[in-house]
Amino acid sequence: MLTVTKMDSANMYHVTEKMTDGFVAVNKDIAFMKAHVNGSPGIIYYNSDSANFVFECVVPIEQMPKVEPKNSKIVILEEGNMLIYNYYGDPEGLYNAYGEMQEYCKTNNLQHIGPMREFYITDGSTQPDKKQWLTRIMLPVKGL
Template sequence: MANDIHITEQVEEVHTAGVRRTVPMDDLRDFFSTAFSATMRAVSAQGAHPVGPPFAKYYGMPTDVVDVEAGFPVDRVIAASGEVAPGILPGGRAVEATHIGPYETMSDSYDDIEDFIEAHSLVPGGAMWESYLSDPRVEPDPSHWRTLIHWPVT
């Protein structure tokens, strides 16, 4: 269930480094692990630094297969390195909400956000992203995991 759903009028644009693939939903955890590791190696090798938590950017609504980019916001534009490529989390108006709980219940929060978007007569953008505020290696209890969901709107 989403907490604190609200409209942010001006999300700042952020440079990113990440890996983009189309993967089955059941393979997301493995993909994230691989993408986050590869991204950190490429970012470090170029002398760049993460400036926020890891993210996953979804291009279109996830189904059984998802077009997703996973990586980190970074302090400057990086050069492509293997599968790791530069990118952007767009600026502008967005609906934001915090999901508290396991990733498997994230669809409930997305349902809440879609209801909010409809109730406020907003038009959702084609890509949304999640910022993972909790590290499962540090907080092993999924009921305490926090994920910030950003969905650009007009």
């Protein structure tokens, strides 16, 4: 998957602000490069350290741009075996989905082998009912 990304980190009190800044930078670069979005925005989570949470804001694009981005980078996300969970609801409840995924991995002898990805399929600006929001969680796994 060809993407434009911006990596950053923050403590738990500033994560939302930093993620917003990351998506602003990515979207400005997409406009600058005259690239075309090809999917839903997402975030790759590299750790769960509340003191220094490392993440990457990701937006898929159709094709390689002719110019380099100014404040982000072009990344090809690798394919692989993924446990996929389609979570419907308020993002505040995502922790329940993570717990179910962890239990599924344990029950089915799967090992988490890479950074988790979340893609925000539903546009919250056009769908006010948070119960209808779809977040696709992708967890790279391998059998034990």
